[in-house]
Amino acid sequence: MPPSPPPSPPLSPSPQSHTTSLRSGFPTGGPLGATTALTMTGSGFVVLGTARCYFAPINTDGTPTGGADLSATATIASATRALCDAPATAGLFRAALSLDGEYTRVPLYFNAIRFEIYDPAGLTVEAVTPPGGPLSGGTLVTLVGAGFRSLGNGQLCCIFSGMPAGSCAPGTLLGAVGGRTRVRCTVPAAPTGVVNRSLAISLNGGSALSTSSTSATFRYYAQPTVTEIEPTSGDALGGTLVTVRGANFLTLASAFGADATAAAGAAALMRVAFGGVVATAPLFANETHVIVAAPWGYAGFASVTISLNAQQFSSPAGVEFEFVGLHAPELLGAAFGPAGTQLVLTFDSQPTNRGGMAGVAPCALVLDAATVATIRGDGTSEPLCYWQTDSTLVANLDYQTQLMPGSTVTLLSGVIHPARSVSPCPGPLCAQGSATIDIDFPCGSVACALPVAVVSGSQQISACPSEVLHLDASDSTGGGIKPLAYAWRVDPMRSDFANEIN
Numbered sequence: 001m002p003p004s005p006p007p008s009p010p011l012s013p014s015p016q017s018h019t020t021s022l023r024s025g026f027p028t029g030g031p032l033g034a035t036t037a038l039t040m041t042g043s044g045f046v047v048l049g050t051a052r053c054y055f056a057p058i059n060t061d062g063t064p065t066g067g068a069d070l071s072a073t074a075t076i077a078s079a080t081r082a083l084c085d086a087p088a089t090a091g092l093f094r095a096a097l098s099l100d101g102e103y104t105r106v107p108l109y110f111n112a113i114r115f116e117i118y119d120p121a122g123l124t125v126e127a128v129t130p131p132g133g134p135l136s137g138g139t140l141v142t143l144v145g146a147g148f149r150s151l152g153n154g155q156l157c158c159i160f161s162g163m164p165a166g167s168c169a170p171g172t173l174l175g176a177v178g179g180r181t182r183v184r185c186t187v188p189a190a191p192t193g194v195v196n197r198s199l200a201i202s203l204n205g206g207s208a209l210s211t212s213s214t215s216a217t218f219r220y221y222a223q224p225t226v227t228e229i230e231p232t233s234g235d236a237l238g239g240t241l242v243t244v245r246g247a248n249f250l251t252l253a254s255a256f257g258a259d260a261t262a263a264a265g266a267a268a269l270m271r272v273a274f275g276g277v278v279a280t281a282p283l284f285a286n287e288t289h290v291i292v293a294a295p296w297g298y299a300g301f302a303s304v305t306i307s308l309n310a311q312q313f314s315s316p317a318g319v320e321f322e323f324v325g326l327h328a329p330e331l332l333g334a335a336f337g338p339a340g341t342q343l344v345l346t347f348d349s350q351p352t353n354r355g356g357m358a359g360v361a362p363c364a365l366v367l368d369a370a371t372v373a374t375i376r377g378d379g380t381s382e383p384l385c386y387w388q389t390d391s392t393l394v395a396n397l398d399y400q401t402q403l404m405p406g407s408t409v410t411l412l413s414g415v416i417h418p419a420r421s422v423s424p425c426p427g428p429l430c431a432q433g434s435a436t437i438d439i440d441f442p443c444g445s446v447a448c449a450l451p452v453a454v455v456s457g458s459q460q461i462s463a464c465p466s467e468v469l470h471l472d473a474s475d476s477t478g479g480g481i482k483p484l485a486y487a488w489r490v491d492p493m494r495s496d497f498a499n500e501i502n
Contacts, residue, residue: 020044022108025095027152029116031209036086038115040097045079050101053084055093090117109489123147123212128199130269130309132219132252137189139312148173148181148201155205158185161198168206174440190220219255223314224248224306233322237428238296244272250287252308269310274321275302296330297323326418326429334409334435335444340480343395343403351390351419360386363395368410377402399481405442410434451478
């Protein structure tokens with residue numbers, strides 16, 4: 001018999017060509033002990049075998065710890081989405097995706113995808129301010145504690161006892177103060193018959209095991225009422241001692257029972273408003289009487305209302321105080337303009353003399369020397385200001401300014417007075433005082449503009465080594481007074497040389 005032919009060589013798998021990129025991951029963390037699904041987004045995802053997600057342990061600065069990578073099977077949901085279960089080990093990781101399960105990682109051209117497995121025991125709520133509000137809800141509360149952070153859009157939230165499982169109120173992460181983290185959220189209306197509700201924080205949208213290990217108590221109360229005042233008129237400059245009569249003035253403070261310190265803290269929040277102007281803390285208060293020094297006010301009648309949490313005032317009940325005469329211009333606030341290129345000082349609506357300024361003039365005419373020096377910063381040019389209206393002063397800023405959120409702006413005393421005043425400064429009708437730029441909302445009631453990159457350039461260039469690509473980003477916006485910094489990468493879906501260039 002003829003010899004058997006030699007066996008054929010094993011067939012090699014046909015090579016598959018694919019171009020992919022990884023762009024982001026959501027959420028960026030999950031609690032220890034729970035199964036958190038990480039969604040990776042990008043382009044060009046295809047099934048080439050058993051896809052896997054890899055988690056490399058890193059330090060807080062992003063450097064590797066040297067520990068072994070952890071991995072989990074990934075599910076390719078579409079050409080742009082891959083799903084994988086996060087590790088069951090606490091720590092900070094850099095996440096990566098492999099479509100072939102072992103050999104290659106999908107390239108990530110911008111920021112690394114960081115993923116954190118956190119221990120909820122380190123997430124604590126220490127206090128809530130204010131500690132109470134009306135039954136109707138709507139109180140803006142600030143929670144103070146440890147471990148508050150954002151793990152993706154919509155993940156940070158506040159959980160009130162009695163809420164359905166898995167539901168929570170959206171939270172806004174504020175800047176840390178004194179080493180303590182802060183979150184702001186809005187209190188819902190009180191359920192029928194509920195007086196106190198515990199308030200906790202969740203880092204993952206109220207999901208299981210993502211809630212803080214401690215909570216604070218929020219106390220609801222019926223709004224106080226104002227029935228009469230004495231006297232019923234006074235100087236618009238303020239200072240008239242007014243006795244306010246009504247009911248339920250100590251409802252919030254009494255809710256703390258024998259805790260005298262907490263009760264005193266709650267009582268200190270009480271404020272009386274004359275129209276839209278809030279007076280300083282009362283000189284005396286009990287359940288039915290309050291004695292307060294009237295603030296400045298606009299000439300005419302103003303409704304008198306009271307708040308137990310320094311935020312939500314009782315409904316006007318027809319009790320009014322009449323202000324007589326003019327008042328010194330009041331500096332209501334200081335904030336950056338939305339574009340971040342100007343400082344805007346807002347006075348009350350009583351027209352001012354504009355400090356004698358006409359057009360654009362040195363800020364030193366109306367602001368004190370320390371404020372002018374802060375606005376000037378490292379520059380040498382004299383800061384310039386102008387009046388946008390009789391009640392709005394604007395200072396132009398440049399990139400060398402040292403003005404920042406938390407900076408205090410002080411008026412030059414004895415310069416600004418009411419436009420209708422015939423009394424020269426200095427005098428009781430001359431403006432003085434200061435305002436601080438809010439650290440959480442530095443652009444006031446409007447959101448500060450976010451940077452928007454607008455980049456133009458050639459759609460294609462030669463593959464020659466000496467070829468230069470010119471990109472123009474001069475139409476970008478939102479940088480404020482500071483120059484924008486840019487990073488760019490080549491899309492691998494559009495260039496055969498993306499890996500070399502990137």
